[in-house]
Amino acid sequence: MLKLTKKVDYALLALSFLSQQEEGQVVNIREISEAYQIPTEILAKVLQRLSKKGILQSHHAPKGGYSLKKPAKNVSILDVINAIDGSVGILSCSDGHDKTCQQIDNCDIRSPLERIQGKIMWLLEDMSLEEFIHSEPTTGGVLHGSINLPGQPRYH
Amino acid sequence: MLKLTKKVDYALLALSFLSQQEEGQVVNIREISEAYQIPTEILAKVLQRLSKKGILQSHHAPKGGYSLKKPAKNVSILDVINAIDGSVGILSCSDGHDKTCQQIDNCDIRSPLERIQGKIMWLLEDMSLEEFIHSEPTTGGVLHGSINLPGQPRYH
DNA sequence: TTAATAACAGACCATTTTGGTCTGCGATTA
DNA sequence: TAATCGCAGACCAAAATGGTCTGTTATTAA
Ligand code: SF4
Ligand code: SF4
Numbered sequence: 001m002l003k004l005t006k007k008v009d010y011a012l013l014a015l016s017f018l019s020q021q022e023e024g025q026v027v028n029i030r031e032i033s034e035a036y037q038i039p040t041e042i043l044a045k046v047l048q049r050l051s052k053k054g055i056l057q058s059h060h061a062p063k064g065g066y067s068l069k070k071p072a073k074n075v076s077i078l079d080v081i082n083a084i085d086g087s088v089g090i091l092s093c094s095d096g097h098d099k100t101c102q103q104i105d106n107c108d109i110r111s112p113l114e115r116i117q118g119k120i121m122w123l124l125e126d127m128s129l130e131e132f133i134h135s136e137p138t139t140g141g142v143l144h145g146s147i148n149l150p151g152q153p154r155y156h
Numbered sequence: 157m158l159k160l161t162k163k164v165d166y167a168l169l170a171l172s173f174l175s176q177q178e179e180g181q182v183v184n185i186r187e188i189s190e191a192y193q194i195p196t197e198i199l200a201k202v203l204q205r206l207s208k209k210g211i212l213q214s215h216h217a218p219k220g221g222y223s224l225k226k227p228a229k230n231v232s233i234l235d236v237i238n239a240i241d242g243s244v245g246i247l248s249c250s251d252g253h254d255k256t257c258q259q260i261d262n263c264d265i266r267s268p269l270e271r272i273q274g275k276i277m278w279l280l281e282d283m284s285l286e287e288f289i290h291s292e293p294t295t296g297g298v299l300h301g302s303i304n305l306p307g308q309p310r311y312h
Numbered sequence: 313t314t315a316a317t318a319a320c321a322g323a324c325c326a327t328t329t330t331g332g333t334c335t336g337c338g339a340t341t342a
Numbered sequence: 343t344a345a346t347c348g349c350a351g352a353c354c355a356a357a358a359t360g361g362t363c364t365g366t367t368a369t370t371a372a
Pocket of ligand 1: 091092093094101102103104105107108109110113165
């Protein structure tokens with residue numbers, strides 16, 4: 001169903017928050033969890049993973065917390081998703097070795113699906129965290145409550 | 157984690173199979189399920205939904221079965237996913253009214269995520285079933301076992 | 313030195329989603 | 343009118359996900 005996990009949502013919110021801080025400012029989990037009403041324990045997990053993957057820098061002490069390790073420009077959305085969810089993939093068989101799909105022997109849709117997957121990957125990798133944070137709403141957008149284009153189901 | 161469901165996989169396989177039939181030829185569930193080793197009952201469910209959404213034509217009789225209702229050119233991959241999984245969405249909150257996300261009041265990532273979602277939607281809608289079936293492998297591809305580009309994790 | 317603070321680690325459980333099964337009904341036609 | 347096919351929905355099992363709990367380790371300020 002192509003849905004992002006809640007953990008990725010949390011990660012992006014936290015990264016958004018951290019991006020808005022002053023350079024070098026560290027923020028602890030509690031502050032972020034309060035800002036967005038996210039349960040602290042799970043947010044902790046999320047930030048730990050981001051830190052382990054080199055996206056965040058942790059400061060392991062009283063008055064410590066987290067800060068961005070790299071400039072937001074150098075972190076892609078794909079990086080974030082990969083850090084949290086592990087490898088992303090449209091297909092069950094994308095890893096190849098991983099799972100044994102019953103259909104893999106007779107499958108004639110794998111190649112085209114890989115192409116679609118590649119496009120989505122590219123799209124996600126192409127967008128940096130900075131671009132993500134500072135992007136303008138395409139239409140009236142968030143201020144008007146509804147972001148979807150009015151009246152038509154298409155996404156062009 | 158952005159993964160397509162197995163049901164969509166089944167749907168695409170079945171549609172691929174049906175596309176390869178001669179014009180007007182009807183095929184019953186058993187044939188398709190044997191061709192790809194898909195459990196008949198679940199494949200039945202999948203084809204029923206495709207039929208209800210106007211993608212397939214069902215022939216409800218002995219020697220009956222299914223055939224494409226529209227030319228493959230006029231069916232998009234998004235149509236298929238929507239038919240099977242219901243509405244697709246990267247975000248939990250995409251429906252707006254549907255679920256109450258705890259973060260929605262303070263959320264500053266919704267708009268950019270909607271944009272990404274829009275791009276993915278466009279991408280899926282832009283690819284027709286015909287294009288999907290007849291697409292050439294981008295690289296050595298399926299014959300070589302591995303489809304991913306060798307040696308590098310990027311998807312460009 | 314030590315107590316407080318904050319991240320780290322992992323086991324653990326609850327809920328939801330997904331994949332798959334079972335049973336019976338309805339339409340068509342040979 | 344019986345065999346062949348799809349239709350419909352309840353149902354269950356497995357997996358993924360969201361979230362909780364318990365404790366440990368690193369740092370620093372008192
Ligand atoms: S059906 Fe084909 S594309 Fe889908 S998981 Fe199996 S091998 Fe991969
Ligand atoms: S956090 Fe924002 S984008 Fe994510 S589901 Fe909630 S409102 Fe939507």
